[in-house]
Amino acid sequence: xxxxxxxxxxxxxxxxxxxxxxxxxxxxxxxxxxxxxxxxxxxxxxxxxxxxxxxxxxxxxxxxxxxxxxxxxxxxxxxxxxxxxxxxxxxxxxxxxxxxxxxxxxxxxxxxxxxxxxxxxxxxxxxxxxxxxxxxxxxxxxxxxxxxxxxxxxxxxxxxxxxxxxxxxxxxxxxxxxxxxxxxxxxxxxxxxxxxxxxxxxxxxxxxxxxxxxxxxxxxxxxxxxxxxxxxxxxxxxxxxxxxxxxxxxxxxxxxxxxxxxxxxxxxxxxxxxxxxxxxxxxxxxxxxxxxxxxxxxxxxxxxxxxxxxxxxxxxx
Amino acid sequence: xxxxxxxxxxxxxxxxxxxxxxxxxxxxxxxxxxxxxxxxxxxxxxxxxxxxxxxxxxxxxxxxxxxxxxxxxxxxxxxxxxxxxxxxxxxxxxxxxxxxxxxxxxxxxxxxxxxxxxxxxxxxxxxxxxxxxxxxxxxxxxxxxxxxxxxxxxxxxxxxxxxxxxxxxxxxxxxxxxxxxxxxxxxxxxxxxxxxxxxxxxxxxxxxxxxxxxxxxxxxxxxxxxxxxxxxxxxxxxxxxxxxxxxxxxxxxxxxxxxxxxxxxxxxxxxxxxxxxxxxxxxxxxxxxxxxxxxxx
Numbered sequence: 001x002x003x004x005x006x007x008x009x010x011x012x013x014x015x016x017x018x019x020x021x022x023x024x025x026x027x028x029x030x031x032x033x034x035x036x037x038x039x040x041x042x043x044x045x046x047x048x049x050x051x052x053x054x055x056x057x058x059x060x061x062x063x064x065x066x067x068x069x070x071x072x073x074x075x076x077x078x079x080x081x082x083x084x085x086x087x088x089x090x091x092x093x094x095x096x097x098x099x100x101x102x103x104x105x106x107x108x109x110x111x112x113x114x115x116x117x118x119x120x121x122x123x124x125x126x127x128x129x130x131x132x133x134x135x136x137x138x139x140x141x142x143x144x145x146x147x148x149x150x151x152x153x154x155x156x157x158x159x160x161x162x163x164x165x166x167x168x169x170x171x172x173x174x175x176x177x178x179x180x181x182x183x184x185x186x187x188x189x190x191x192x193x194x195x196x197x198x199x200x201x202x203x204x205x206x207x208x209x210x211x212x213x214x215x216x217x218x219x220x221x222x223x224x225x226x227x228x229x230x231x232x233x234x235x236x237x238x239x240x241x242x243x244x245x246x247x248x249x250x251x252x253x254x255x256x257x258x259x260x261x262x263x264x265x266x267x268x269x270x271x272x273x274x275x276x277x278x279x280x281x282x283x284x285x286x287x288x289x290x291x292x293x294x295x296x297x298x299x300x301x302x303x304x305x306x307x308x309x310x311x312x313x314x315x316x317x
Numbered sequence: 318x319x320x321x322x323x324x325x326x327x328x329x330x331x332x333x334x335x336x337x338x339x340x341x342x343x344x345x346x347x348x349x350x351x352x353x354x355x356x357x358x359x360x361x362x363x364x365x366x367x368x369x370x371x372x373x374x375x376x377x378x379x380x381x382x383x384x385x386x387x388x389x390x391x392x393x394x395x396x397x398x399x400x401x402x403x404x405x406x407x408x409x410x411x412x413x414x415x416x417x418x419x420x421x422x423x424x425x426x427x428x429x430x431x432x433x434x435x436x437x438x439x440x441x442x443x444x445x446x447x448x449x450x451x452x453x454x455x456x457x458x459x460x461x462x463x464x465x466x467x468x469x470x471x472x473x474x475x476x477x478x479x480x481x482x483x484x485x486x487x488x489x490x491x492x493x494x495x496x497x498x499x500x501x502x503x504x505x506x507x508x509x510x511x512x513x514x515x516x517x518x519x520x521x522x523x524x525x526x527x528x529x530x531x532x533x534x535x536x537x538x539x540x541x542x543x544x545x546x547x548x549x550x551x552x553x554x555x556x557x558x559x560x561x562x563x564x565x566x567x568x569x570x571x572x573x574x575x576x577x578x579x580x581x582x583x584x585x586x587x588x589x590x591x592x593x594x595x596x597x598x599x600x601x602x603x604x605x606x607x608x609x610x611x612x613x614x
Binding site: 033034036037042043046047051054118125129132136138139140141143146147151156160248251252254255276277285292293 | 350351353354355357358361362363364365366368369372381382383384385423424427428430431433434435437438446449450453455456457458459460461462463464465466481482484485486488489492507511517520521542545546548549552553562563566567570579582583586589590593594597601605608
């Protein structure tokens with residue numbers, strides 16, 4: 001339990017201080033020779049050049065007129081932002097992206113947890129089922145998107161199956177509704193990743209001490225009470241990991257949406273990354289950069305409170 | 318846990334073994350659970366995969382509206398050979414490998430090297446560097462300006478540029494996993510080697526690196542998965558210049574959606590997923606245990 005909490009704490013950014021601290025002091029002077037700082041250089045060079053430098057560029061080029069239509073680049077101040085705000089695109093894309101991320105986090109974790117509870121016992125059937133549920137995780141998200149586009153189109157497989165069951169033709173436009181299609185796509189995204197959440201919940205369930213469960217059983221606790229009062233709270237570290245990665249990861253979503261709707265209908269599923277991809281393709285580089293910066297800022301602003309809130313829940317224990 | 322009786326007084330089950338999981342002890346559920354598990358597999362995974370396979374075996378006309386029916390005659394041969402050419406599968410496969418292999422090896426070697434120092438040296442500066450290094454786990458890469466930067470470096474549209482971008486993106490993940498792991502390795506192991514006169518390079522290579530194998534294999538699996546399947550960053554960096562499997566799938570599908578070429582799209586999906594599926598079938602036990610131990614250590 002302690003070690004697990006610990007490993008998740010690392011997500012927040014403070015390095016864990018497992019053991020070592022007094023020993024390191026004992027080593028003191030020898031640190032430099034035994035652990036040369038030059039070993040840091042290649043990794044940080046790659047990080048600096050290919051990760052941090054483009055991020056800094058983001059802040060600079062969002063304030064320019066960079067586009068494919070003119071070879072010169074001028075400073076235009078906040079004009080890109082005001083344009084995107086006044087056209088309503090910025091807040092619209094932002095709202096869609098955050099809704100998408102929250103729904104994915106909810107669905108992926110609910111499905112993952114249900115699967116973990118269903119397949120918890122170590123039997124042959126369950127081991128087989130776990131492997132099967134992991135197949136979508138290793139498939140390309142783009143491929144998954146195309147598969148579901150074929151299944152969900154008005155004359156696709158789902159409507160055919162529903163029609164056969166109900167005895168009359170069903171033509172629900174699963175991917176053509178400006179309100180509900182976003183929800184349908186988050187279900188597809190959750191379907192693709194639920195196998196990974198399942199594995200992490202299974203690992204979490206395995207670490208719960210059998211004696212605690214045995215004590216609850218002897219006290220006459222029902223399966224549901226045991227789950228609600230003992231197992232669910234003890235799963236907190238796994239929940240933190242799963243919710244944080246699902247939420248922040250799907251803020252960066254693209255593939256599933258591009259392959260199913262491409263942002264439609266009527267731009268109702270246009271995530272920030274879809275917008276960036278589209279405007280970049282049109283040569284409006286500065287606008288794309290501005291949205292990329294917006295995404296960066298929103299994730300940065302969300303990341304720390306999300307992880308802190310989830311960790312606080314762990315600390316209550 | 319449906320169907321589980323809620324009255325579970327200990328007196329009712331005197332003959333049970335003392336150590337059973339809570340979910341295990343309800344008779345009806347025990348017998349029902351395998352059925353529910355298999356039904357879930359069939360409905361949630363089996364049906365979509367079945368549709369992929371049968372549609373990939375149909376002619377264009379039959380595949381217009383993908384459903385559960387078997388093709389009247391199997392067209393796997395012609396479909397695969399058509400998509401093999403139209404999607405330039407051999408080129409795309411080598412393009413994907415050409416980018417994935419160096420990126421993964423590079424990020425693992427450089428990341429572990431840095432992680433070892435970050436884990437062992439204790440100072441304010443190291444704490445700051447560590448926080449910076451792992452910030453990339455959650456922060457999204459600046460995908461648009463990366464293109465500009467690569468252009469300035471003369472790496473636009475090249476495999477080297479793409480490799481650098483992936484290394485920059487996944488360095489944080491490697492440093493996060495490996496630094497945590499190194500801290501659990503007793504320092505005495507290194508000291509023994511050091512007393513024998515080994516320099517830092519040799520200590521790292523002969524003592525640390527072999528111990529890192531489990532955590533590095535987990536990281537390898539995850540990063541391979543992401544890089545092999547990535548299409549978003551590939552669009553920006555090498556789109557139209559280099560073939561990779563997901564980029565070519567997009568191409569086949571973009572042409573095919575207009576023509577409703579579901580048979581070709583699904584044949585491509587199968588071809589593209591096969592390499593990872595084969596690796597997964599042979600190594601699934603290690604992959605699954607690796608991922609679970611890595612995530613919640």
